[in-house]
Amino acid sequence: MKQLDERLIKIVPSARQIMMQKTEFYAFFHFTVNTFTGEEWGHGTESPEIFNPTRMDADQWVEAIKAAGMKGAILTCKHHDGFCLWPSKYTKHSVKYSPYQNGKGDIVKEVAEACKKAGLKFGIYLSPWDRNQETYGQGKAYDDYFVAQLTELLTGYGDIFSVWFDGACGEGPNGKKQVYDWLRYYDKIRKYMPDACIAVSGPDVRWCGNEAGDTRDSEWSVVPADLSVAERVAALSQHEDDPSFRQRVISSMEQDLGSRERLAKEQDLIWYPAEVDVSIRPGWFYHPEEDGKVRSLDNLLDIYEKSVGGNTTLLLNIPPMPNGLINETDVKRLRELGEEIQKRYGKNLTDGALIQVKEENDWKAVDSVQKDDYETYYQGIGTQAEFKISFHNPQKISSVILKENILKSQRIEAFEILSMINGNLVNIYVGTTVGYKKIARFPQIESDILIIRILDSRMEPTFSFIGIYE
Structure with a gap:
């Protein structure tokens, strides 16, 4: 046992992983054409004409999450529908061809600048599955396209603390599937943003195993190295919008990832901390019928204390409305959450003890x-x-x-x-x-x-x- 323990404690975090764990609590902003169609997963056939947030206010988004005590935000720059929230020069499926600001708008820039102004970190989500791109499923041709867009984001919007990939991998034209060149993507990120953490389908931060806010009683950061490829394997990835991913409770098979017994026969170990990702509403994108289904303060506090207080980070999704504002119910709940966290943990009684x-x-x-x-x-x-x-x-x-x-x-x-x-x-x-x-x-x-x-x-x-x- 001593030899095993000596081996286990040699596994330590990188500087970028330490940065991520110190960030603790940050926001997800899901915003795209889905916000206007009511879909969770778009089809890639939506017209850019439908995207027109007439009251878009990134400062309001950032003020709302800062009031909750969050330290950063990750924006869905492109979801599976392939619609780009920045004027990418590699596609016509973007804000450049929408009515928003007469085609001169750039949502990525607005959110990045709002975060910087408020002293918050900024991160990007870029879906590897693009249902609009005709080269999807053609191997290198699609990877070239994806890397070109990734490079635009990595080089045009200042410091990025997190690059968030999920493993969604569906069929392209004529049933073709794309085998993602993950190592190529990672190399590009390390080149342009060496301090950024690559999350979920990446080597720095792993998925907690569900989207319901559930956490393990015992969460280990030293785990088998094989876990770092689990979300990148197409057979294990998410192929369609499945509510069970949002509601599934961690199974007993997944509960133990890092005990001595679990790791005793593992040859390769890594430091791979978990992130809990969950939405403040049932869906990831805004739906007006969910205005009465915003998570309660007690529920959010419970998730916060079990995730941030359970050796994971917490990524809480806040979906903007079609007009480009965060709903007042969500804003109020975030303010209440921040006030309660400060009330509970603002004064350390060890001062003078x-x-x-x-x-x-x-x-x-x-x-x-x-x-x-x-x-x-x-x-x-x-x-x-x-x-x-x-x-x-x-x-x-x-x-x-x-x-x-x-x-x-x-x-x-x-x-x-x-x-x-x-x-x-x-x-x-x-x-x-x-x-x-x-x-x-x-x-x-x-x-x-x-x-x-x-x-x-x-x-x-x-x-x-x-x-x-x-």
């Missing part, structure tokens, strides 16, 4: 876990550790945030949190993995002492941050 760690039966003060960075951190001696947080006065406490120093890999397998209540230590939370960030939430207690015990770790456990919140 005494944090100690038990080493060789002695309690020693440790202040290296109070600053949220990797410059200061605590590393234990054995595979277990015990921390005590003492307050001057009893505090009302509902949650604890724990962070490992992932520069040292992901190590913690099991932990528990106890509270001193009426002179007795009471167990208030039991958890497994920590990783980049763990939010442990429990019914509110009042106490002047908390104990955090690491019960099992692959090697000496590390903590870069401990936060206590009301």
Whole structure:
């Protein structure tokens, strides 16, 4: 077991993966001709004439997501219908041939500039499946087309933090299918945007396994290398709009991706953190009949705490309306979400508290876990550790945030949190993995002492941050 653990902790994140995990929470904007037809997956036969958002306001989009605490946005620059939200010189299926701003508009530019102005990161989604392009299914001819459009986006819109590919791969003309040249796409991204993460059908960030907002109890970032090709294999990709992808709960077969038992016989391992992608509405594109079906605040908070607080990032889709604005119901819900997150996690109760760690039966003060960075951190001696947080006065406490120093890999397998209540230590939370960030939430207690015990770790456990919140 020790040899296995020593092998596992050698797997660490790249600088771009660390950047992505620190981004934590960001938006998806699904917007194209589908917004005007009511479709989820367009057919590629739609006329550009239908695309005309008369009140288009990218600043409103960005203000709405910033109010929720998001740190970036990814725009569907081109979905499966092949309609381009920028004036690509390689197709007539774009905003250039639409009534929007008399053919002079560029939605990609507007959103990129709105993000930059607001201090948010900007990312792109470019569907590898183009139902409008006649060369689809012709091998290199289509790949040349796709790479040309990818290059336009990578070189024309400033810094890009994420390039998001799904694995959709359907039939083209006469039943032909395209075998995507993924490595060629990746090389182009690394050339022009070396700091960008390539997500889902890519080597940097993996899909969590569903689009319903479900998360695993134990989420590992060190996983079998084969997972990095799963979404790129045509046989496993999504061939049509299937609501089960949005509603399917993670199966028991998929629950364990990174335990010691799961990885014991794996030869090749990688750092491949998960991203939870989910829409604020039932669909990914705007449908007026879903105005009354926006996710509740409680549901969004639950998804946030289990994803961002469960060693994944959260990509929340906010679909603009045909007029080019985010619906007021969505705007209001995002504002409520941001306010509640700030209310719950805005004030760290460890300020002024005494944090100690038990080493060789002695309690020693440790202040290296109070600053949220990797410059200061605590590393234990054995595979277990015990921390005590003492307050001057009893505090009302509902949650604890724990962070490992992932520069040292992901190590913690099991932990528990106890509270001193009426002179007795009471167990208030039991958890497994920590990783980049763990939010442990429990019914509110009042106490002047908390104990955090690491019960099992692959090697000496590390903590870069401990936060206590009301």
